[in-house]
Amino acid sequence: MTFREDLKTYVENINKMLEQALDIMTGYADYLVDAMRYSVVGGGKRLRPLLMQESNKLFGEPSKELPYFMAALEFIHSYSLVHDDMPCIDNDEYRRGRKTTHAVYGETTALLAGDGLLNYAFETASKAFDITDDPAKCGRAMKILAKQAGIMGMIGGQAADVKAEKTGETMTEDMLLYIHENKTAAMIESALMIGACLNGAGDKELEDLCEIGSKLGLAFQIRDDILDIEGDFEQFGKPIGSDEENGKLTYVSLYGMEKAKEDVDRLSKEALDGLKRFNKRNEFLEELVVYLIDRNK
Amino acid sequence: MTFREDLKTYVENINKMLEQALDIMTGYADYLVDAMRYSVVGGGKRLRPLLMQESNKLFGEPSKELPYFMAALEFIHSYSLVHDDMPCIDNDEYRRGRKTTHAVYGETTALLAGDGLLNYAFETASKAFDITDDPAKCGRAMKILAKQAGIMGMIGGQAADVKAEKTGETMTEDMLLYIHENKTAAMIESALMIGACLNGAGDKELEDLCEIGSKLGLAFQIRDDILDIEGDFEQFGKPIGSDEENGKLTYVSLYGMEKAKEDVDRLSKEALDGLKRFNKRNEFLEELVVYLIDRNK
Numbered sequence: 208m209t210f211r212e213d214l215k216t217y218v219e220n221i222n223k224m225l226e227q228a229l230d231i232m233t234g235y236a237d238y239l240v241d242a243m244r245y246s247v248v249g250g251g252k253r254l255r256p257l258l259m260q261e262s263n264k265l266f267g268e269p270s271k272e273l274p275y276f277m278a279a280l281e282f283i284h285s286y287s288l289v290h291d292d293m294p295c296i297d298n299d300e301y302r303r304g305r306k307t308t309h310a311v312y313g314e315t316t317a318l319l320a321g322d323g324l325l326n327y328a329f330e331t332a333s334k335a336f337d338i339t340d341d342p343a344k345c346g347r348a349m350k351i352l353a354k355q356a357g358i359m360g361m362i363g364g365q366a367a368d369v370k371a372e373k374t375g376e377t378m379t380e381d382m383l384l385y386i387h388e389n390k391t392a393a394m395i396e397s398a399l400m401i402g403a404c405l406n407g408a409g410d411k412e413l414e415d416l417c418e419i420g421s422k423l424g425l426a427f428q429i430r431d432d433i434l435d436i437e438g439d440f441e442q443f444g445k446p447i448g449s450d451e452e453n454g455k456l457t458y459v460s461l462y463g464m465e466k467a468k469e470d471v472d473r474l475s476k477e478a479l480d481g482l483k484r485f486n487k488r489n490e491f492l493e494e495l496v497v498y499l500i501d502r503n504k
Numbered sequence: 505m506t507f508r509e510d511l512k513t514y515v516e517n518i519n520k521m522l523e524q525a526l527d528i529m530t531g532y533a534d535y536l537v538d539a540m541r542y543s544v545v546g547g548g549k550r551l552r553p554l555l556m557q558e559s560n561k562l563f564g565e566p567s568k569e570l571p572y573f574m575a576a577l578e579f580i581h582s583y584s585l586v587h588d589d590m591p592c593i594d595n596d597e598y599r600r601g602r603k604t605t606h607a608v609y610g611e612t613t614a615l616l617a618g619d620g621l622l623n624y625a626f627e628t629a630s631k632a633f634d635i636t637d638d639p640a641k642c643g644r645a646m647k648i649l650a651k652q653a654g655i656m657g658m659i660g661g662q663a664a665d666v667k668a669e670k671t672g673e674t675m676t677e678d679m680l681l682y683i684h685e686n687k688t689a690a691m692i693e694s695a696l697m698i699g700a701c702l703n704g705a706g707d708k709e710l711e712d713l714c715e716i717g718s719k720l721g722l723a724f725q726i727r728d729d730i731l732d733i734e735g736d737f738e739q740f741g742k743p744i745g746s747d748e749e750n751g752k753l754t755y756v757s758l759y760g761m762e763k764a765k766e767d768v769d770r771l772s773k774e775a776l777d778g779l780k781r782f783n784k785r786n787e788f789l790e791e792l793v794v795y796l797i798d799r800n801k
Contacts, residue, residue: 231655231656234664234682235664235667235679235682235683236660236661236663236686239659239660239663243655286619290616290619293615295611295615296612296615315593318587318615319587319662319666321619322583322587322618322619322622322659323654323655323659323663325619325622325623326622326650326655326659327650327654327655329626329646329649330650330651333643333646333647333649333650334647336644342639342640342642343633343639345639345643346630346632346633346636346639346642346643347633349626349630349633349646350627350630350631350633350634352630353623353624353626353629353630354627354630356623357620357623357624358530358533358536358537358540358627359528359530362533362616362619363530363532363533365616366533366535366536366613366616367531367532369616370532370535385531385532386532389533
């Protein structure tokens with residue numbers, strides 16, 4: 208199997224798992240489940256669950272608790288996009304080349320679908336306690352998940368980003384790095400750390416993976432900013448130049464294209480080198496890192 | 505100590521605990537922490553954490569994990585109010601006699617503050633894994649928390665309620681009970697079940713407490729509907745008659761005032777009888793149930 212074939216299979220399996228997890232009958236709230244499903248199943252690279260799955264492999268055979276946490280992380284990612292796209296934040300009509308949740312279902316349903324997905328993330332992760340032989344390990348994974356997604360992680364980064372945009376305050380280097388570290392990298396770190404945690408990795412290994420995730424996350428975000436300028440709408444799935452049009456300050460506008468590209472190369476190389484230092488190698492994971500940085504969408 | 509004195513002390517302790525839990529330094533996201541704190545510390549009966557604390561006492565000495573879950577439940581309750589009040593749902597400017605979060609901080613911040621609180625609820629609960637001797641028990645409590653707050657619980661009820669209001673479809677008895685059972689009662693059930701779970705209660709006891717919580721929750725909601733018609737603005741903290749003005753269908757409008765009052769009495773008596781059947785009695789909890797039903801606000 209080539210990397211591309213493996214990737215395709217893995218993503219298909221993740222998509223199936225996500226659809227199954229969202230196959231819920233509620234009675235009067237079914238329309239909300241539809242909106243939640245629409246928000247999740249419409250594509251996406253499934254980067255975070257993939258990274259979790261592959262990080263888990265660095266420390267042994269696949270853990271049986273893994274699917275619960277992979278789905279949870281993707282639900283959190285999905286909810287953050289649904290709320291981010293809403294009229295009171297970015298007011299985006301398109302995401303990944305298709306209509307955003309509020310554009311299809313209206314603002315009220317999008318608000319509740321985001322809430323529903325965030326809560327369902329923790330509900331799904333908590334089901335791992337039913338099947339685990341090691342509840343302490345699951346508790347540790349739950350704590351990582353919640354912290355990295357929260358006010359000291361993704362939500363904190365989102366809050367800082369939104370404030371900078373809405374108030375038009377001058378973006379400093381420190382502020383931009385805070386936003387990228389928290390809004391983007393925290394969830395990548397979370398993926399790598401939870402995967403490892405579920406296979407019994409120790410504190411030092413989790414720290415190393417957090418640092419690798421931080422570098423990979425920053426490289427990924429800068430690559431996104433570069434694609435917003437140089438990318439192709441068909442490939443990228445959202446209007447090109449939308450950041451610039453919205454007057455949004457990015458890594459590229461702050462440091463220039465040349466340094467941005469250099470930093471992507473340096474950070475992704477450092478992340479790769481970090482991965483290679485573990486006892487067990489995971490070639491797919493290493494190729495995935497390269498793929499994520501070389502992507503055109 | 506009288507019931508009222510105990511109640512005052514307990515609520516003060518809960519308020520202190522909530523404020524401590526929200527004493528977080530984030531750097532660029534501090535404005536969001538302010539909005540989260542405003543949404544939580546502005547009063548409220550602290551009914552859910554109180555019920556959890558007292559249900560825990562039915563099964564032994566206070567569990568050390570209790571404060572984490574008490575805070576978590578109140579954060580979930582608070583986030584639900586913040587999002588519920590937003591322009592795209594109820595568009596309420598006042599709650600508990602003070603300005604709602606979006607009225608003070610704007611819609612964008614209110615959206616993120618609600619997200620922040622929901623996530624922080626699970627983050628706070630997950631900290632119990634650091635101090636517990638029984639991670640399986642905490643995992644079980646986490647599962648109850650997530651399920652009762654989610655699409656099969658509170659969010660499901662909220663979704664059904666919002667849909668009925670926005671589409672103006674005819675409210676049936678079945679639909680109204682679904683809404684009350686999920687939107688209101690699910691969190692009361694959660695409080696009683698988690699308190700018991702943290703002191704090692706078995707499945708049968710949790711089932712009984714779920715049923716008691718369901719009755720208490722329904723009685724509490726009907727009492728709320730009655731107060732909306734007969735209450736006093738100063739006491740109740742929101743404009744009287746607002747449900748009627750909004751054309752909102754309630755238990756009272758569906759069944760009439762007389763049956764509503766009869767049902768409150770019957771349901772609260774059944775809840776009380778249920779509580780008295782446990783081996784250990786908790787007089788404060790029994791008085792709390794009476795107090796909640798006799799309240800004027």
